[in-house]
Amino acid sequence: MFSKKVILASMLWGLMFGLGANAAIANINHxxxxxxxxxxxxxxxxxAAVTAGGLALVCLEIWWFLLSKRQS
Known part of the structure; x- marks a missing residue:
């Protein structure tokens, strides 16, 4: 099982690469x-409402899969 640090680090890297890709797409001539x-x-x-709703759903999903399980 992956540790929480590895999962959070991979999410951070994905966010950074995702933001970098958007800058490249923005340069296309429309x-x-x-x-x-x-x-x-x-x-x-x-x-702002759509962004906040999406972030809330992502945080809820992360909480559900990582933090809602009882520690045995």
Whole structure:
């Protein structure tokens, strides 16, 4: 069984690599003449609520799988 330190360290590395990949994707040119889809800006409160909800679900999942088991 993996220790909690190893799991948390791997999650941190995944987060760092994920943020680095987003910077590379952001540099792609999106000025194509495709008019099928249009950019739609969402209010900041909606973005914050979705982000907070996602983080809450991730934390709940981590708690459920790592910390809710009784120590034997």
């Amino acid at each position: 000025d194509s003449p495709n008019t099928q889809f249009q950019r739609m800006e969402q209010p900041l409160t909606v973005k």
